[in-house]
Amino acid sequence: MVADESSARSPQKNTGRSKPARRVRLSQKAIVAAAAELFARNGFGATSLDEIAERLGATKGALYYHIKNKEDILRHIYLTVLTASEEPLAEIAASSASPAEKLGRAIIHHATVAANRSPAMTVFYREHPHLTGPFAREIVVRKKVYERYFEQIIEEGQAAGVFTREIDAKIATFGLLGMCNWLSQWYQPGGPYTHQQIAAMFVRMVEQGMLTPPAITE
Amino acid sequence: MVADESSARSPQKNTGRSKPARRVRLSQKAIVAAAAELFARNGFGATSLDEIAERLGATKGALYYHIKNKEDILRHIYLTVLTASEEPLAEIAASSASPAEKLGRAIIHHATVAANRSPAMTVFYREHPHLTGPFAREIVVRKKVYERYFEQIIEEGQAAGVFTREIDAKIATFGLLGMCNWLSQWYQPGGPYTHQQIAAMFVRMVEQGMLTPPAITE
DNA sequence: TACAGTTTTGAACAACTGGTAGAAAGATAC
DNA sequence: GTATCTTTCTACCAGTTGTTCAAAACTGTA
Numbered sequence: 001m002v003a004d005e006s007s008a009r010s011p012q013k014n015t016g017r018s019k020p021a022r023r024v025r026l027s028q029k030a031i032v033a034a035a036a037e038l039f040a041r042n043g044f045g046a047t048s049l050d051e052i053a054e055r056l057g058a059t060k061g062a063l064y065y066h067i068k069n070k071e072d073i074l075r076h077i078y079l080t081v082l083t084a085s086e087e088p089l090a091e092i093a094a095s096s097a098s099p100a101e102k103l104g105r106a107i108i109h110h111a112t113v114a115a116n117r118s119p120a121m122t123v124f125y126r127e128h129p130h131l132t133g134p135f136a137r138e139i140v141v142r143k144k145v146y147e148r149y150f151e152q153i154i155e156e157g158q159a160a161g162v163f164t165r166e167i168d169a170k171i172a173t174f175g176l177l178g179m180c181n182w183l184s185q186w187y188q189p190g191g192p193y194t195h196q197q198i199a200a201m202f203v204r205m206v207e208q209g210m211l212t213p214p215a216i217t218e
Numbered sequence: 219m220v221a222d223e224s225s226a227r228s229p230q231k232n233t234g235r236s237k238p239a240r241r242v243r244l245s246q247k248a249i250v251a252a253a254a255e256l257f258a259r260n261g262f263g264a265t266s267l268d269e270i271a272e273r274l275g276a277t278k279g280a281l282y283y284h285i286k287n288k289e290d291i292l293r294h295i296y297l298t299v300l301t302a303s304e305e306p307l308a309e310i311a312a313s314s315a316s317p318a319e320k321l322g323r324a325i326i327h328h329a330t331v332a333a334n335r336s337p338a339m340t341v342f343y344r345e346h347p348h349l350t351g352p353f354a355r356e357i358v359v360r361k362k363v364y365e366r367y368f369e370q371i372i373e374e375g376q377a378a379g380v381f382t383r384e385i386d387a388k389i390a391t392f393g394l395l396g397m398c399n400w401l402s403q404w405y406q407p408g409g410p411y412t413h414q415q416i417a418a419m420f421v422r423m424v425e426q427g428m429l430t431p432p433a434i435t436e
Numbered sequence: 437t438a439c440a441g442t443t444t445t446g447a448a449c450a451a452c453t454g455g456t457a458g459a460a461a462g463a464t465a466c
Numbered sequence: 467g468t469a470t471c472t473t474t475c476t477a478c479c480a481g482t483t484g485t486t487c488a489a490a491a492c493t494g495t496a
Contacts, residue, residue: 026473041347046263049454060454062474070454100429125403126344129260154428163428167419171411172428175420178400179393185343186392193389201385202393209427210372210381210390211318244443267484278484280444288484 026058028066032076040119044074044127074123074130078139081124085113086146093149099157100207106150107176107206108199114183115195121184147173176206244276246284250294258337262292262345292341292348296357299342303331304364311367317375318425324368325394325424326417332401333413339402365391394424 034055038047049070053060067073092105114121131139150173157163179202187195252273256265267288271278285291310323332339349357368391375381397420405413 043261043263043345043348045261045265046348048452050452059475061456061476064455065473103428127261130264157428162430164422164426164430167423167428168411171416171419172423174400174404175397175423178398178403179396181400182392182396185396193386198389201389204382205385205390205393205427206423207427207429208382209423209425210321210375210385211425212380212382266482268482277445279446279486282485283443 026056026062026066028076030056031063031066032073032080035073036077036080036119036123039074039077039127040122044070044123044130071130071132074127075135077120077123078131078135081113081117081120082139082142084117085110086142089146089149093153098162099153099160100162102153103150103157103163104203104207106153107180107203108196110177111180111183111199111202112195114180115187115189115198118184118187121181125181147177150177172206176202179206244274244280244284246294248274249281249284250291250298253291254295254298254337254341257292257295257345258340262341262348289348289350292345293353295338295341296349296353299331299335299338300357300360302335303328304360307364307367311371316380317371317378318380320371321368321375321381322421322425324371325398325421326414328395329398329401329417329420330413332398333405333407333416336402336405339399343399343402365395368395390424394420397424 031052035047035052038051038055049060049063052073053063067076088109089106092102092109095102095105097105128136128139151169154163154169154172158165158169180199183195183198187198189195193201249270253265253270256269256273267278267281270291271281285294306327307324310320310327313320313323315323346354346357369387372381372387372390376383376387398417401413401416405416407413411419
């Protein structure tokens with residue numbers, strides 16, 4: 001058998017980048033925030049309560065004073081994302097701006113959430129199968145409602161003749177949501193562009209496209 | 219309740235959607251395919267070798283004749299995705315088509331891979347932290363090379379004046395890769411559009427944008 | 437038939453999992 | 467000081483995890 005570097009039967013000590021356990025006062029919020037980072041990096045199933053506790057400089061037992069169980073942490077992460085997302089979008093949709101203006105603002109809003117809540121966002125789109133019971137169903141519904149806002153803005157624009165009918169509203173929605181959600185995979189605050197600048201480019205791209213207008217020949 | 223022959227009195231409770239263990243001849247390929255589906259649904263860390271074996275109608279021990287260890291399965295999934303992705307894109311990039319034509323074909327190619335290899339694709343963008351050693355680094359490199367093709371096509375178009383310079387080539391790449399990758403989150407073969415149709419709409423959206431040209435007033 | 441090679445089994449293992457109980461410690465107010 | 471309430475720790479449980487391995491079952495073929 002070949003000695004292989006990668007599977008050196010590790011007693012599984014440090015999984016890479018875990019922080020040196022700063023001792024912060026424990027709270028539900030702190031637990032949820034720390035867990036979000038770990039879930040985002042390693043996945044819900046591969047993150048133990050011991051790891052979460054260690055990162056907070058506490059022990060597993062202490063966590064249970066603040067949370068009900070592991071899934072409870074996950075639920076709080078989902079609620080965090082939803083509360084940050086839903087209301088602003090509803091306001092944009094209900095405003096009296098033009099469809100193009102609305103769509104632009106909606107994209108900027110969504111991209112901002114994706115960029116700011118990065119770990120929670122990653123978890124949001126990854127760990128849904130680990131939610132159980134009525135809460136799981138509720139999330140599905142609220143996610144659909146959220147998407148529906150985008151669809152409606154686009155349909156509104158199509159009805160007004162400012163958006164092309166060649167692109168289905170649902171498909172367009174999935175497309176631009178994917179564009180924004182993907183941010184949480186690569187965006188890092190230190191980079192060459194702010195998330196506002198990136199969002200603006202996305203808007204420009206989705207609305208006017210990348211092709212320059214053909215030169216007018218007369 | 220339907221009498222299920224294959225799992226008569228299994229002490230193992232059925233975890234929801236697992237298939238009734240069709241007894242297929244075990245092979246590396248079969249293991250990797252089954253694992254990809256399970257990893258995609260529940261995550262690498264939350265999927266046990268028992269589950270993979272059960273779905274194949276075999277026992278955990280038998281897997282080890284075909285694979286080195288759990289991470290080895292993950293490695294094969296990554297290779298599957300890369301071999302399906304890299305070469306066709308390289309050919310498109312090297313072709314003599316126009317930048318707009320190339321970009322269109324590249325998007326269609328990528329969307330097709332995302333739609334067809336759905337479970338493997340989902341795993342590909344999710345489970346990278348569970349790869350270790352040189353292989354993990356190799357994947358990062360090859361992923362970057364892959365993205366670089368898109369960037370180059372866009373830069374080429376910008377240099378030729380057919381793509382706008384208002385959108386950074388890197389950002390545009392991330393945007394449209396996100397759009398395509400998101401497919402694996404929602405696309406289902408039975409839906410109202412084929413993946414070709416969806417890809418075509420994406421191309422239309424990215425190239426010309428959603429806004430209809432303003433009416434010419436004289 | 438017998439034999440060799442391939443494949444699968446089933447049990448064993450050490451480490452780790454989410455979760456619990458109660459003692460211990462820390463606060464706070466009197 | 468005492469009393470009370472809040473928070474954290476230690477130790478433990480029962481179940482599951484990835485992995486190993488000798489024995490068994492299967493395969494083809496001479």
